[in-house]
Structure formats: C-alpha cells, structure tokens
Amino acid sequence: MLVRPFSRADTNDIVIRMKAIQYSRYGGPDVLQYVDKETPKPSPDEALISVRCASVIPGDWKVRSGALQEMFPLSFPTIPGRDGAGVVVAKGASCEWAEIGDALCFVTEHTEPGSNAEFVTRPRDMTVPKPANIDFAEAAAMLHAGVCAWIGLLETADLKSGENVLIHAGAGAIGGMAVQIARHLGCHVTTTCSSRNADYVRGLGADNVVAYDQTDFAQDSQEQDIVFDLIGGDAHEKSCRVLRKGGRLVWLIAKPFEDVSAKYGIDSRQALIHDRRDTLEKVAALVSDGILIPQVSHRLPLSEAVEAHRLLERGHNSRGRIILDLGEQN
Ligand SMILES: NC(=O)c1ccc[n+]([C@@H]2O[C@H](COP(=O)([O-])OP(=O)(O)OC[C@H]3O[C@@H](n4cnc5c(N)ncnc54)[C@H](OP(=O)(O)O)[C@@H]3O)[C@@H](O)[C@H]2O)c1
Incomplete structure (x- = not known):
C-alpha cells in the first residue's frame, strides 16, 4: 500500500x-x-x-x-x-x-x-x-450496521442459541448483519424483505423468508421468541402478534408506532445505539473470522x-x- x-x-x-x-x-x-x-x-x-x-x-x-x-x-x-x-x-x-x-x-x-x-x-x-x-x-x-445488529440482538434482546427470531428488513444493511449474526448463534431465523430479495437473504443465512410484497408476515411467522423491528409503524404492532407471551420485541427508531406491548404481554425494548469500543471490536472480530460479511x-x-x-x-x-x-x- x-x-x-x-x-x-x-x-x-x-x-x-x-x-x-x-x-x-x-x-x-x-x-x-x-x-x-x-x-x-x-x-x-x-x-x-x-x-x-x-x-x-x-x-x-x-x-x-x-x-x-x-x-x-x-x-x-x-x-x-x-x-x-x-x-x-x-x-x-x-x-x-x-x-x-x-x-x-x-x-x-x-x-x-x-x-x-x-x-x-x-x-x-x-x-x-x-x-x-x-x-x-x-x-x-x-461498523455502524454491525454494531446496530449486535446491540439489538445481543445487548438488548439477549438472544440465545436455538431461539426463534424474526428480523425485519433482512435485505437492508442492519437487517443483513442481524441475519448473519443470528444464524451464526444457532437461531432459527425468519426475515422479511421484498420478493426479489428472497434468495439474497437466504444466502445470508435466513431459514424462512416472508416477502412483504406478497404475504403478511403476521400470518406466516407465529411463536417467535424475538422480533427485531427496523420498520416501525404497522409492522411494530403486527410484530407483537407473532411473539409468544413474554417474547422480546427489540426496536430501532424508524416509522412512529404506538406501544401496545402490555396488551400482548410481550417485553418491548429499544436498542440504544452507542459506539463503545468493546462493541466495535466484537463486530470486527466476527468479520475477521469470516462469520460476518459486510x-x-x-x-x-x-x-x-x-x-x-x-x-x-x-x-x-x-x-x-x-x-x-x-x-x-x-
Ligand atoms: N438509533 C436508531 O434507532 C437507529 C440506528 C440505525 C438505524 N435506524 C433505522 O433503522 C432502519 C434500517 O436501517 P438500515 O441502515 O438497515 O437501512 P437500509 O439499509 O436502507 O435498509 C432498507 C431495507 O428496508 C427494507 N424494507 C423496506 N420496507 C420493508 C418492509 N415493509 N418490510 C421489510 N423490509 C422492508 C428494504 O427491503 P427490500 O429492498 O427487500 O424492499 C431495504 O432492503 C432505518 O429506518 C434507520 O433509520 C435507527
């Protein structure tokens, strides 16, 4: 160089x-x-x-x-x-x-x-x-995409191996990182994207793909332990419906939504994004190990x-x- x-x-x-x-x-x-x-x-x-x-x-x-x-x-x-x-x-x-x-x-x-x-x-x-x-x-x-995915799934949702997780917007920068991390941790990964991106998100590690332009995910992805919401609005309320009782709904600020978590008996948590170096290093280590591909x-x-x-x-x-x-x- x-x-x-x-x-x-x-x-x-x-x-x-x-x-x-x-x-x-x-x-x-x-x-x-x-x-x-x-x-x-x-x-x-x-x-x-x-x-x-x-x-x-x-x-x-x-x-x-x-x-x-x-x-x-x-x-x-x-x-x-x-x-x-x-x-x-x-x-x-x-x-x-x-x-x-x-x-x-x-x-x-x-x-x-x-x-x-x-x-x-x-x-x-x-x-x-x-x-x-x-x-x-x-x-x-x-860094930013990886850190948002890491903070959402690990630091906020406390994702565990074997859990069912629905990640919205798997074809986006953050969603794509989240799909890869959840798959690496041994979770069953469902993600939403447009139909033209179904093969792309499968390639990132999604087990189940719901095309939002063809299917309502609320009909096709029940009993999730965790939903990672990067969309907000209607998708947020529907996300409550696909979670099991006590499931965790983790969200980033996107479209405005009403908090209806109490009505559904689920645990709603905002992913608060920070730039602490230990988190930056964890993301970089996953990339260095070839687990995460930006x-x-x-x-x-x-x-x-x-x-x-x-x-x-x-x-x-x-x-x-x-x-x-x-x-x-x-
Ligand atoms: N501090 C915070 O709270 C914080 C931090 C970071 C990001 N955010 C927010 O998080 C969101 C995602 O960020 P990003 O960087 O990942 O964005 P991005 O890379 O631009 O992602 C866009 C993706 O959203 C998908 N999408 C659009 N409508 C959808 C729907 N109804 N259902 C499922 N997927 C849909 C698109 O999928 P298709 O291409 O398949 O249509 C596209 O791939 C943004 O709104 C951003 O502002 C908030």
Whole structure:
C-alpha cells in the first residue's frame, strides 16, 4: 500500500485542502455541497485518517432533513457520514496508539464532522483495525450496521442459541448483519424483505423468508421468541402478534408506532445505539473470522453523495450499505 505520510509540521503549519460533502442548513438533498475546505488537525491523542471509503446511512438523510434536530443538534457547516475506513497519514503529538500506514475502520457521531470527507481525525476509541480479509468498501460498511445488529440482538434482546427470531428488513444493511449474526448463534431465523430479495437473504443465512410484497408476515411467522423491528409503524404492532407471551420485541427508531406491548404481554425494548469500543471490536472480530460479511449495495464517488441521499430517502436502497469511494488522495 502506498502511503505518503504528512509530517507533523505539515499538519500544524501548512493549510492542506481536502474535498468534502458539507451542508449549512437543514433541507432536501440539494443542501449538500461538494466543497474544498481545510483538512482537520489531529488533537494530541488523535490520528489523521485519509478516508478511502465512507458510508451513507438512512440516519444521514434524516439528520440532514432536520427531522432529528432535538436528538442530534448540529453546528453548521457540518460534514455528514457515520462511518468509514482509511489509512493513518499523521498523528497528534502524543498519539501512540496508531502508526502511519495503519488501516482503520472508524465511526463518527452525527453531531461531529463525519466520514464524507477526504480526511478525518479520530481518537483510538472510535476506531478498530481494518480486518485484513475485507476491502475498504466492506470495511466502511462494517461498523455502524454491525454494531446496530449486535446491540439489538445481543445487548438488548439477549438472544440465545436455538431461539426463534424474526428480523425485519433482512435485505437492508442492519437487517443483513442481524441475519448473519443470528444464524451464526444457532437461531432459527425468519426475515422479511421484498420478493426479489428472497434468495439474497437466504444466502445470508435466513431459514424462512416472508416477502412483504406478497404475504403478511403476521400470518406466516407465529411463536417467535424475538422480533427485531427496523420498520416501525404497522409492522411494530403486527410484530407483537407473532411473539409468544413474554417474547422480546427489540426496536430501532424508524416509522412512529404506538406501544401496545402490555396488551400482548410481550417485553418491548429499544436498542440504544452507542459506539463503545468493546462493541466495535466484537463486530470486527466476527468479520475477521469470516462469520460476518459486510454488505455493499452501491459504490459512488464522493461527489455523488447527493444521489446516495436520494436513493435512501426514496427507499431505493437494498442489499447493504451505500459506499462513497474516495480513492487514494495523498
Ligand atoms: N438509533 C436508531 O434507532 C437507529 C440506528 C440505525 C438505524 N435506524 C433505522 O433503522 C432502519 C434500517 O436501517 P438500515 O441502515 O438497515 O437501512 P437500509 O439499509 O436502507 O435498509 C432498507 C431495507 O428496508 C427494507 N424494507 C423496506 N420496507 C420493508 C418492509 N415493509 N418490510 C421489510 N423490509 C422492508 C428494504 O427491503 P427490500 O429492498 O427487500 O424492499 C431495504 O432492503 C432505518 O429506518 C434507520 O433509520 C435507527
């Protein structure tokens, strides 16, 4: 791998420019701008990462639209992008945890400068080494989707081997990771997706597929121990009906729903997403072991981030994460 590191003097004394996606107000995809701006400088304990690939996730367009302002208040201008992968090209004065040339996967919170830029600074806890058995696009698709699946199934639902689990949206980035994890743990996995994706989710490990455009899953997937709801709305209420008494309904924020768990005698739990390093490491270990394969749906250049947001906002994304390719820019 060719890496020409910046010297510390470069990052402190010279203004290095980079390309990035940026927006300065809430609104539609058109508020996104492809800009030239100053490269961030690492704090003493941070690494400066040259980003090779970056994700675009549903949360990016929801935050950009202004719908999540209370949860994720932004300071403008802001750079979107929740995770990515790249190579360390410079370090802060006391950064001893990374070496120039290290390949890393990283997460960035919605409220800080994100991954849709040629360079990003990260502290150790927001990174893991890139698994050697995947490319940079897969590496950029790994962390947020894998962490959401892990937190939902393991930390929140307390999934056990042999249990029956229904995972909604198995053809999506998070659902696809969840199907693979549940199958690896020896569960009987049912998943919902459109009929055109039935073979795809079977390939990820689903035992039973319910095509939502042909069949009502509430008629075809009774007596589940766990449902992982990534859809909300009507699917949430119906999910209560397919759970056994005392079953666990784990949900991520998607379409609004009414909590009717008490009426059905089931245990409703929100999966609260965090970026703790021990969880990032568990996901990366499953990938390194070849158990979990991050799924990439589209690859677009950084300059086409607007198109990525449009695809997601129209519900046209399928079979994994949309990835922005940045190439080698140093
Ligand atoms: N903190 C949080 O609460 C949190 C965190 C992360 C994500 N989320 C939310 O979780 C959801 C999933 O995220 P993601 O990244 O996995 O999205 P994604 O990759 O864009 O997934 C989209 C998938 O949803 C599937 N789908 C759409 N309608 C469906 C239905 N009625 N039944 C079953 N599947 C359906 C589609 O399947 P087909 O292609 O087969 O049609 C598509 O593959 C998003 O709404 C996201 O905002 C919340």
